[in-house]
Amino acid sequence: MKKVGNSALLLLLCAVMVFAAACGQSGETAAGGREITLVNNKPETDEALRNFAAVFESQTGIRVTIRTFGGETPYAPNLMAMFNGGMEPELFVFEGRAGYEDARNSGRLSDLSTEPWVRDTNVAFTDPVDGKIVGFPVAIEGWGLGYNKDILARAGVDPASLVNIEGIRAAFTRIESMRAQLGLDAVVSMAAGPGMTWVTGLHGLNGYLALGLAYDDTTYIDMMLRGEVDNTRLTRFAEYYDLLFRHSNRNTLLTGGYDQQIGDFAVGRTAFLHQGNWTDPTFAELGVSFEMGYVPHAFLPETTDGIFVGAPSWYILNARANPQGIEDAKQFLIAMASTPEGHDYMVNRAGMVPAYNSVRLQPPGQFSRAVQEYANAGRIYAWQQNELPDGFGMNILGPIFAQLAAGQIDVQGFVRLVTQATAEIR
Secondary structure, three states, rough: OOOOHHHHHHHHHHHHOOOOOHHHOOOOOOOOOEEEEEEEHHHHHHHHHHHHHHHHHHOOEEEEEEEEEEEOEEHHHHHHHHHHOOOOOOOEEOHHHHHHHHHHHOOOOOOOOOHHHHHHHOOOOOOOOOOOEEEEEOOOOEEOOEHHHHHHOOOOOOOHOOOHHHHHHHHHHEEEEEEHOOOOOEEEEEEOOOOOHHHHHHHHHHHHHOOOOOOOOHHHHHHHOOOOOHHHHHHHHHHHHHHHHHOHHHHHHHHOOOHHHHHHHHOOOOOOOOOOHHHHHHHHHHHOOOOEEEEEEOOOOOOOOEEEOOOOOOOOOOOOOOOOHHOOOOOHHHHHHOHHHHHHHHHOOOOEOOOOOOOOOOOOOOHHHHHHHHHHOOEEEOOHHHHOOHHHHHHHHHHHHHHHHHOOOOOHHHHHHHHHHHHHOO
């Protein structure tokens, strides 16, 4: 057995003890240097993040220890174990309302409103209580109605015209009449059956909640949380989804899963796809070469020229950490958002769509580039579906979408059932 020296023993003790003081964590290392800890929830970005942290240390002398939990090592319980053990990492991740409320209730939120990167992003997390910026967006994701550029060009459909329901209906009608000529099985690749309620009851529903609104306008999510709906808007929304369903391949719509839905679009058998930019790696694996882009889920009569873009997670600057560590963590966030090395990390190394408008690097995926272009132009609508009670979208509303897709209910039936389900939120 190899003998353990004093330095190795110290490292071993640091690994076992979770108390910050045991290892000189929270602003200072045992040797007196400066060190901060970041708790990451994306195992796929771990290596890239560690490499960026090493570059940052070489430039500033501030060591950044990365602790990554995710996959088979769940993030939330491990983060809570650190807190319960007395360790207060300077930076950690939260993903939505529940994570924000935990941080607020425990006094861990910091006011980031005056940080320089705030002016460079549209998706910082704003505290709904006091309006302060409290979350640094790690990246963005988005979705619209994906389209095959070549098919639309051959059908004589201009994507710029697909910004209201009149334009959408006209395009669907034209492409439907040319299906045989275009070699299509259906106009739209859509799946609304079992296992796909995250597409309908969450991402789909967000159209009703956010389309056409200013990014911070919460009118319709506030109504739903009070148990109310806007009947006119919900009817128009239902008519749009009925249109999508009627122009979809029946088998894929009712029984197909994610792979079938993506596959139909990838082989050029549909003109449109209802999915987000997270599909880019799949298209790369399949060797898809045709050009694609996004148009809005434009179910309203007025022009709504934007797609749904949001940050799936944010970094919190932990107000309970060591004061020197807090200042050093601010420098780390500034470097990530505003330096060439930070931009390279986000786009080239971690493969993310950056949340910052000044980033000129482009991600490799076509849908991701489209999301970035919409975001940089400010043509975006918020993600609000995650503000609903846990399970309401997928488990309650998703099956109602499935009934509409199957023809078991009509538009008015959809509106009636969603209205009744929403009333139960109270």
